[in-house]
Amino acid sequence: MWPLLVLFLPIVQGSSALVAVSNAVSGPLRGSLTVQCRYEPGWETYSKWWCQGAQWKDCHILVQTDGSEREEKGHHVSIKDNQKSRTFTVTMEELRWNNADTYWCGIERSGTDLGVEVKVTIDPVTVQCHYGPGWETYVKSWCPDADLNSCTILVQTTGSELKKNRLSINQKKHTFSMTIWGE
Incomplete structure (x- = not known):
């Protein structure tokens, strides 16, 4: 039973191969906030993403890289991967009250993606x-x-x-x- 558990651990959400620098961030109304997610060696050329939704399986991807270091932009959100430092950065701009939610930093891979939860709040x-x-x-x-x-x-x-x-x-x-x- 133990070897099966060891093989399963790397594919569950929150794996140590991917971590958020902070699991809770906040920003001012109409302002911006930045989230950084770090990953282990070997994931540099994989696609990184940022999604919104309380449940991992139902979250909606807002912005995603193509595996390069080129910045990708969505509606008031951008993502940029720095493969040398193995960190990708998400910036949310023009914050609104409804931006307060659960989000996920993720890395796309075959099978189950890697993901780590980040809570976003808007300052009063x-x-x-x-x-x-x-x-x-x-x-x-x-x-x-x-x-x-x-x-x-x-x-x-x-x-x-x-x-x-x-x-x-x-x-x-x-x-x-x-x-x-x-x-």
Whole structure:
């Protein structure tokens, strides 16, 4: 039984032949983040990929190399392999809330691909607004759109009280602050 187990280990996900430099990364909303994955000697000319999805078997490949060191680009994501350092780098740009998910660094091979899980989160955003004296009891709200006629209000107070607990009011400093986590 033991020899069968030893033969099986190299083909399961998370094999030591491939590791993520960090298994959890985060980036700012509308910003970018970088993920590096390292691999053992012998995998240099294999195709590398980056996929999204909580389950290994159902993840969707977003970008993939052709086995060379040429950078490949997808929609707001790129991948580049440095075969000398045996590291490939994935860059995600223009981050949105829905980019927070489970991703996988992978190497394509016959049989089961090598893969390692990476959790991506988007950093919360804090917005602080100032208002003048006399406006303390007025409704305060925040919407992410520049057009006030079409924006959807995410947070709103009723006078000096909170409508949602993501907003804090400091009437002495005439400010209100809001922290936004993924919607």
